[in-house]
Amino acid sequence: MSQQSIIETTGLTKVYGNKIAVDKLNLHINEGEVFGFLGPNGAGKTTTILMLLGLTESTSGTAKVCGYSPTREPLKVKRVVGYLPEKVGFYEDLTARQNLEYTAALNGIPREAASRKGGELLDMVGLSEVAEQKVSTFSHGMKQRLGIADVMIKDPKVAFFDEPTAGIDPEGIDQVLNLIANMAKQKVTIVLSSHQLHQVQKICTRVGILAKGRLIVQGSINELGREAIGGGKVRIEVQVSQPTPKLIESIRNIKGVTGVESSDDLLLISCDEDLRRQIAKVVADSDSLLIQMKLEEYGLDDIYMKYFRET
Amino acid sequence: MSGLMAVFWKELADHFNSRRFIILSLLVYLAGVATIYVAAQNIRSGVTEDTHFIFLRLFIVSGETLPFSFPFFLSLFIPIVGIALGFDAVNSERASGNLSRILSQPLYRDSVINGKFLAGLVTLSILVVSIVILVAGMGLRMIGVPPTAEEILRLFAFIFVSIIYGAFWMSLAVLFSVFFSRMATSVLASIALWIFLFLFMSMLAGVIAGAVVPIDENSSLELIVKNDEIYRTISRISPNTLYGETVQVLLMPELGNPSSTLMLVSIYTAGMIPTPLPLGQSLLIIWPQLTTLIALTALCFAGSYIKFMREEIRST
Numbered sequence: 001m002s003q004q005s006i007i008e009t010t011g012l013t014k015v016y017g018n019k020i021a022v023d024k025l026n027l028h029i030n031e032g033e034v035f036g037f038l039g040p041n042g043a044g045k046t047t048t049i050l051m052l053l054g055l056t057e058s059t060s061g062t063a064k065v066c067g068y069s070p071t072r073e074p075l076k077v078k079r080v081v082g083y084l085p086e087k088v089g090f091y092e093d094l095t096a097r098q099n100l101e102y103t104a105a106l107n108g109i110p111r112e113a114a115s116r117k118g119g120e121l122l123d124m125v126g127l128s129e130v131a132e133q134k135v136s137t138f139s140h141g142m143k144q145r146l147g148i149a150d151v152m153i154k155d156p157k158v159a160f161f162d163e164p165t166a167g168i169d170p171e172g173i174d175q176v177l178n179l180i181a182n183m184a185k186q187k188v189t190i191v192l193s194s195h196q197l198h199q200v201q202k203i204c205t206r207v208g209i210l211a212k213g214r215l216i217v218q219g220s221i222n223e224l225g226r227e228a229i230g231g232g233k234v235r236i237e238v239q240v241s242q243p244t245p246k247l248i249e250s251i252r253n254i255k256g257v258t259g260v261e262s263s264d265d266l267l268l269i270s271c272d273e274d275l276r277r278q279i280a281k282v283v284a285d286s287d288s289l290l291i292q293m294k295l296e297e298y299g300l301d302d303i304y305m306k307y308f309r310e311t
Numbered sequence: 312m313s314g315l316m317a318v319f320w321k322e323l324a325d326h327f328n329s330r331r332f333i334i335l336s337l338l339v340y341l342a343g344v345a346t347i348y349v350a351a352q353n354i355r356s357g358v359t360e361d362t363h364f365i366f367l368r369l370f371i372v373s374g375e376t377l378p379f380s381f382p383f384f385l386s387l388f389i390p391i392v393g394i395a396l397g398f399d400a401v402n403s404e405r406a407s408g409n410l411s412r413i414l415s416q417p418l419y420r421d422s423v424i425n426g427k428f429l430a431g432l433v434t435l436s437i438l439v440v441s442i443v444i445l446v447a448g449m450g451l452r453m454i455g456v457p458p459t460a461e462e463i464l465r466l467f468a469f470i471f472v473s474i475i476y477g478a479f480w481m482s483l484a485v486l487f488s489v490f491f492s493r494m495a496t497s498v499l500a501s502i503a504l505w506i507f508l509f510l511f512m513s514m515l516a517g518v519i520a521g522a523v524v525p526i527d528e529n530s531s532l533e534l535i536v537k538n539d540e541i542y543r544t545i546s547r548i549s550p551n552t553l554y555g556e557t558v559q560v561l562l563m564p565e566l567g568n569p570s571s572t573l574m575l576v577s578i579y580t581a582g583m584i585p586t587p588l589p590l591g592q593s594l595l596i597i598w599p600q601l602t603t604l605i606a607l608t609a610l611c612f613a614g615s616y617i618k619f620m621r622e623e624i625r626s627t
Contacts (some may be wrong), residue, residue, distance in 0.1 A: 016625075048409075050624055055415060055624040081415070085408060085412055085415075088412060089408025090412075091325075092407065093329075105313075106418050108313045147412075184461040
């Protein structure tokens with residue numbers, strides 16, 4: 001690996017009673033990455049994050065965050081790591097600014113610096129107009145944005161976001177994702193857990209899929225996509241007026257085509273590379289009329305469904 | 312250390328801004344002023360030429376309009392204040408989702424609970440000191456007799472004991488706030504325990520003492536003393552009794568030692584030559600009560616501390 005791992009776990013395991021929450025997790029996250037931690041509810045995403053923060057002790061295995069062990073040097077880890085919990089809460093009787101300044105005080109940031117930085121961050125997350133309002137008047141989306149400011153105030157090297165988009169409206173989701181993407185531009189490594197795939201897809205450079213405490217797969221979305229769709233690397237969907245067995249046969253004979261499935265007037269063709277040109281030609285030469293043809297793109301949904309069917 | 316101070320200042324500000332605390336302190340001030348006013352009106356009755364500690368009498372005399380003395384009101388209100396300061400210390404943080412956010416900041420976990428406890432203690436101290444000074448000043452203006460040096464020392468001891476008594480209730484409430492995840496449960500548990508210890512403990516002690524050593528009007532003195540001892544021992548389980556005895560020794564030095572069969576004392580006080588105990592002797596007498604109160608406080612705090620430190624932050 002050319003880049004340096006900023007988070008590394010080996011055989012990280014957490015057992016609650018007789019339930020294995022996280023099972024021998026081996027994770028490598030590089031500096032500057034936006035890593036998406038995917039999985040259904042109860043897959044062990046939050047538990048993993050809590051272990052990386054040193055808030056929960058691992059049953060076995062080791063973890064290193066920025067070179068520190070969260071179990072043995074939790075304070076050093078917490079100094080460089082920011083965390084936005086899933087159900088984030090603020091002191092409702094304090095204003096947004098006071099909440100930020102309290103976090104700053106807990107981090108030992110001097111008062112003037114904290115107040116200046118707090119102002120800048122509230123500006124950045126679009127809350128400067130309500131900075132002097134009590135948090136109890138805030139909507140969920142506003143609290144989430146305040147949470148991002150709260151993570152930023154300590155200038156973290158790594159930021160963990162646990163389900164940052166859960167329960168907020170689409171506009172709010174966009175704002176939150178943009179803010180996180182902006183953080184990534186400032187060289188902050190980001191670990192983001194979610195079960196909402198397409199949202200994560202927009203900003204993650206790499207994803208890991210977790211199910212029942214196990215990391216099933218990790219890699220970039222394109223890599224995973226190719227692995228996920230069995231048979232070939234590319235899938236082409238062709239709609240023709242009347243698919244005859246002869247047509248299907250001649251498509252199958254094109255070099256590089258590994259499989260053809262047909263249902264009504266739709267043909268699903270798996271192939272090693274993009275063979276649209278050749279297929280179009282074959283269809284044109286036949287009696288059938290080409291209605292439409294498209295290259296299927298892999299979404300995380302396909303990847304996700306594929307891996308969850310397996311487990 | 313900076314973490315502890317940050318938590319401390321925030322909690323202190325929270326206490327003084329909370330409506331709960333403002334309402335309670337108003338109530339305490341009101342009760343204090345009322346009792347001292349009534350006491351000052353009635354202080355002349357029963358004062359003779361050889362009455363010592365006239366200023367202290369201000370704190371123990373009560374009148375017909377308000378048949379309770381100042382220490383009685385304190386023993387009633389201090390537990391409520393202590394419970395109000397502590398019952399939601401930890402579970403409210405957890406319920407509001409603040410706990411995991413705060414614990415992911417670079418501070419030792421015990422800074423959180425220490426800071427909270429310290430802030431509660433300081434708030435409580437400010438309340439107790441201010442109310443005693445307020446009523447003492449008011450009493451001084453009304454009766455015009457300045458306190459002697461010993462009386463001032465006794466008042467300081469009284470303030471100290473009252474703070475410890477409040478600290479016990481606060482640490483009990485904090486303990487419940489660590490163990491019960493719902494604020495309603497922790498506040499009800501604290502209040503239930505307070506009512507039990509305040510109202511029912513002496514009843515229970517009386518019943519048990521009566522069952523072990525039954526007495527009637529014709530019983531020998533020996534039996535009466537024995538019954539009284541059992542009653543006293545059992546009712547001392549309640550911190551309220553401990554506080555009451557301590558206050559009595561501190562503010563009514565002429566009564567002597569409450570452990571030496573107060574009943575007899577009350578039988579004979581009428582004809583007794585008042586020989587008040589010196590301060591050193593008084594302190595010696597209350598020493599066991601005081602250390603018990605401190606130990607109970609420490610025990611509750613240690614319990615909540617251990618539970619809080621060992622508790623894991625769960626994902627759910």
